[in-house]
Amino acid sequence: MIVKSVIVRPELCVGCMQCMIRCAEAHSQSKVLAAAISEAVLAKPRIHIGVGPELKPFPNKCRHCEPAPCQEACMPGAIRGDILEGHKIVDPTRCIHCGMCSMACPYYVIRYYPDHAAPGGRSMAVKCDACFERQAQGQVPACVEACKTEALTFGDVNVSMKQGTNRLAMAVWGVNA
Amino acid sequence: MSKKNFKEETIRPEVERLLEKAWEDGVETVWDRKRAQEPHCGFCELGLSCHICVMGPCRIDPFKNGPQRGVCGADADVVVARNFGRFIAAGAASHSDHGRDLAELLLAVGQGLTKDYQVRDQAKLKRLAGELGVDAPGLDTAGLARAVAEVLLADYSSTKQQLAFMSRVPAKRLELWRKLSVVPRGIDREVVEMMHRTHMGVDNEAVSLLLHAARVSLSDGWGGSMIGTEISDVIFGTPTPRSSKINLAVLQEDQVNILVHGHNPIVSEMVAWAVRQPDMIAKAQAVGAKGLNLAGLCCTGNEILMRQGVPMAGNHLMTELAIVTGAVELIVVDYQCIMPSLVQVGACYHTKIVTTSPKAHFAGATHLEFDPQNAKQQALTVVGLAIEAYKSRNPDKVEIPGKPVELLSGFSNEAVLAALGGSLTPLIEAIKAGQIRGAVGVVGCNNPRVKHDHGHVNLTKELIKRDILVLDTGCAAAAHGMSGLKTLAAADLAGPGLSAVCKALGVPPVLHVGSCVDNTRIVHLCALLANSLGVDISDLPVAAAAMEWYSEKAAAIGLYAVASGIFTVLGVAPPILGSKAVTEMAVSGLEDVFGATFAVEADPFKAADLIDARIKVKRQALGLTP
Numbered sequence: 095m096i097v098k099s100v101i102v103r104p105e106l107c108v109g110c111m112q113c114m115i116r117c118a119e120a121h122s123q124s125k126v127l128a129a130a131i132s133e134a135v136l137a138k139p140r141i142h143i144g145v146g147p148e149l150k151p152f153p154n155k156c157r158h159c160e161p162a163p164c165q166e167a168c169m170p171g172a173i174r175g176d177i178l179e180g181h182k183i184v185d186p187t188r189c190i191h192c193g194m195c196s197m198a199c200p201y202y203v204i205r206y207y208p209d210h211a212a213p214g215g216r217s218m219a220v221k222c223d224a225c226f227e228r229q230a231q232g233q234v235p236a237c238v239e240a241c242k243t244e245a246l247t248f249g250d251v252n253v254s255m256k257q258g259t260n261r262l263a264m265a266v267w268g269v270n271a
Numbered sequence: 272m273s274k275k276n277f278k279e280e281t282i283r284p285e286v287e288r289l290l291e292k293a294w295e296d297g298v299e300t301v302w303d304r305k306r307a308q309e310p311h312c313g314f315c316e317l318g319l320s321c322h323i324c325v326m327g328p329c330r331i332d333p334f335k336n337g338p339q340r341g342v343c344g345a346d347a348d349v350v351v352a353r354n355f356g357r358f359i360a361a362g363a364a365s366h367s368d369h370g371r372d373l374a375e376l377l378l379a380v381g382q383g384l385t386k387d388y389q390v391r392d393q394a395k396l397k398r399l400a401g402e403l404g405v406d407a408p409g410l411d412t413a414g415l416a417r418a419v420a421e422v423l424l425a426d427y428s429s430t431k432q433q434l435a436f437m438s439r440v441p442a443k444r445l446e447l448w449r450k451l452s453v454v455p456r457g458i459d460r461e462v463v464e465m466m467h468r469t470h471m472g473v474d475n476e477a478v479s480l481l482l483h484a485a486r487v488s489l490s491d492g493w494g495g496s497m498i499g500t501e502i503s504d505v506i507f508g509t510p511t512p513r514s515s516k517i518n519l520a521v522l523q524e525d526q527v528n529i530l531v532h533g534h535n536p537i538v539s540e541m542v543a544w545a546v547r548q549p550d551m552i553a554k555a556q557a558v559g560a561k562g563l564n565l566a567g568l569c570c571t572g573n574e575i576l577m578r579q580g581v582p583m584a585g586n587h588l589m590t591e592l593a594i595v596t597g598a599v600e601l602i603v604v605d606y607q608c609i610m611p612s613l614v615q616v617g618a619c620y621h622t623k624i625v626t627t628s629p630k631a632h633f634a635g636a637t638h639l640e641f642d643p644q645n646a647k648q649q650a651l652t653v654v655g656l657a658i659e660a661y662k663s664r665n666p667d668k669v670e671i672p673g674k675p676v677e678l679l680s681g682f683s684n685e686a687v688l689a690a691l692g693g694s695l696t697p698l699i700e701a702i703k704a705g706q707i708r709g710a711v712g713v714v715g716c717n718n719p720r721v722k723h724d725h726g727h728v729n730l731t732k733e734l735i736k737r738d739i740l741v742l743d744t745g746c747a748a749a750a751h752g753m754s755g756l757k758t759l760a761a762a763d764l765a766g767p768g769l770s771a772v773c774k775a776l777g778v779p780p781v782l783h784v785g786s787c788v789d790n791t792r793i794v795h796l797c798a799l800l801a802n803s804l805g806v807d808i809s810d811l812p813v814a815a816a817a818m819e820w821y822s823e824k825a826a827a828i829g830l831y832a833v834a835s836g837i838f839t840v841l842g843v844a845p846p847i848l849g850s851k852a853v854t855e856m857a858v859s860g861l862e863d864v865f866g867a868t869f870a871v872e873a874d875p876f877k878a879a880d881l882i883d884a885r886i887k888v889k890r891q892a893l894g895l896t897p
Binding site: 107108 | 333
């Protein structure tokens with residue numbers, strides 16, 4: 095099976111943060127923006143825009159590493175690889191908010207927030223889950239859907255890299271593809 | 272604010288110290304919030320997001336990977352031009368509605384409906400009545416006030432072909448505006464028409480939208496704002512040169528400190544009256560204070576500094592920090608540029624925020640509405656609230672860093688003429704001789720995206736060094752004041768020509784002409800100069816700059832300056848860069864239309880070079896030395 099991923103091209107990001115809004119919406123209870131913003135436990139985005147030199151934006155999210163340092167550091171086994179193939183997803187019922195995963199993560203993509211999915215809405219590790227519920231319904235991840243500049247796309251990494259190689263080949267000859 | 276970067280945010284050590292204190296006290300400031308918003312929305316920054324209708328909202332992708340048209344079909348040029356048109360309309364509306372409040376007050380004065388306000392400058396009222404063609408034999412002050420108010424209030428309507436102050440516009444300029452169909456007809460009309468044109472499916476051509484934006488801005492600069500300036504002078508007195516002090520250190524540790532903030536002198540003048548009342552001073556002493564201390568912030572601060580010599584505490588980015596000193600009992604505001612956060616910052620200390628305008632309510636503030644009948648009584652109530660708040664001041668929280676800086680203010684056009692001996696001839700001779708190579712209005716706001724006061728102060732220092740006279744208003748004026756550029760001694764920082772003129776006339780090289788509505792004094796002075804020389808404003812060796820602007824009002828000012836023929840440098844790009852056509856029009860195309868353009872340059876030293884080059888070209892075209 096081909097595992098599809100969110101592919102990030104930071105040079106195309108305009109820093110609109112629409113991916114963040116739609117990520118939060120997708121992880122809310124209602125999954126409707128206007129309602130999501132007034133829920134008791136507010137959903138949090140799992141993709142974040144970093145600020146680079148001259149305020150250049152950088153979209154940062156979980157790479158779903160294999161092997162994953164976060165998974166290896168997770169004592170209660172809350173970070174699971176068996177929910178969606180090729181992805182590391184936090185099980186809200188197992189997470190104990192110990193902080194080990196975020197310390198182990200080399201990309202600074204794991205944060206802690208109260209979440210409606212956790213028992214009692216308690217605080218848990220919040221990170222990208224590749225929108226596995228949306229994927230099950232045939233949708234692409236919410237951040238990708240929100241992105242208007244193709245800084246975030248969804249597909250087979252190897253296909254994307256092939257396209258990138260062709261872009262580079264064109265660029266070598268001065269053609270902007 | 273996180274405890275880093277304080278030096279990167281401001282040129283002022285005392286502001287730096289208060290940012291540190293804000294951090295120590297756990298107070299969030301405008302810089303914190305700016306950082307939390309970064310990176311700002313790229314679509315919005317480029318003017319490429321449109322929320323005019325609910326088929327959208329839409330965004331146009333500047334990288335051309337995503338949509339190139341909104342749902343309605345508008346492309347980047349139309350989206351940007353519509354957004355910019357509304358931006359200008361909002362700015363013009365703000366100044367003009369401020370002017371309307373003054374026109375209505377003058378009418379109330381004329382109708383005898385207020386005892387709290389009078390005509391302080393009867394000569395100017397008479398002069399205006401003559402200029403507007405409504406002076407008639409036998410009219411007393413009240414009659415003149417009614418007549419002037421009525422004719423200017425009519426400028427807000429749709430009943431005229433052109434605004435009253437078109438009589439001030441040089442003939443060549445007015446003719447140009449006629450050809451372009453941009454002569455402003457009615458102030459409200461032009462704003463309303465912009466809202467109409469930018470509704471979905473009306474004006475869908477960028478050039479047409481931009482020309483109307485120019486017309487809207489002219490209805491502000493030669494209409495609403497000009498009415499604001501002129502009537503403020505009539506009611507509260509035309510400014511004359513006076514000295515005062517500026518900086519946060521004008522706050523007094525042992526007194527009840529009251530700040531006025533906002534724009535319209537209708538409120539601040541009454542508070543200035545109230546703090547002088549002996550029984551209020553006695554009440555302040557009864558709670559243990561040495562007295563009552565009033566200071567200004569932002570443009571209403573400029574208004575009472577110009578007319579009353581009331582000290583100023585600082586500019587836009589310092590309004591929260593004034594509270595952080597822990598020494599401010601109360602801030603009384605009217606409207607425009609008042610950060611909603613003041614209520615939250617005030618709640619961290621003992622500072623009361625009092626709102627006064629029916630148009631401007633702030634959740635969590637105390638609302639005491641001012642009208643022409645109750646103004647003095649309300650002002651006394653405000654002062655009473657401040658005295659009451661003094662009892663809650665925590666002396667451990669008080670820290671007022673820095674020292675007050677001396678400054679000279681009050682340079683209305685009338686005052687400039689008086690300083691020149693009653694005629695513009697000495698100024699024109701100095702310009703012809705190259706002693707004064709040109710004049711620049713360095714105006715506008717602060718913006719946390721620009722290092723506080725860095726743009727204003729460095730540009731102005733560069734300009735005066737090159738024998739270019741600087742006129743200033745708004746937050747730029749406060750910046751120059753705090754940097755000591757409005758003193759007679761500052762003449763030593765000017766080039767030899769300008770320095771000699773300043774010393775001969777006893778004026779600083781940077782003349783304070785007022786608040787942001789008072790930019791009309793600058794365009795009016797340009798018109799007077801152009802008329803004296805028989806040329807157009809665009810022929811003069813003049814320019815304008817807004818290095819740290821942030822507001823819609825500032826954009827309207829910039830556009831009326833350019834449409835009046837004045838080259839204008841912006842330190843921050845307006846949200847138009849998403850459209851190549853609109854951007855090219857702004858920075859080059861307008862030259863062929865109005866004889867002036869915008870330039871965008873964040874570096875004040877490079878901005879000075881741009882202005883200098885412009886002045887050289889204009890001087891040479893007039894047959895003068897560069």
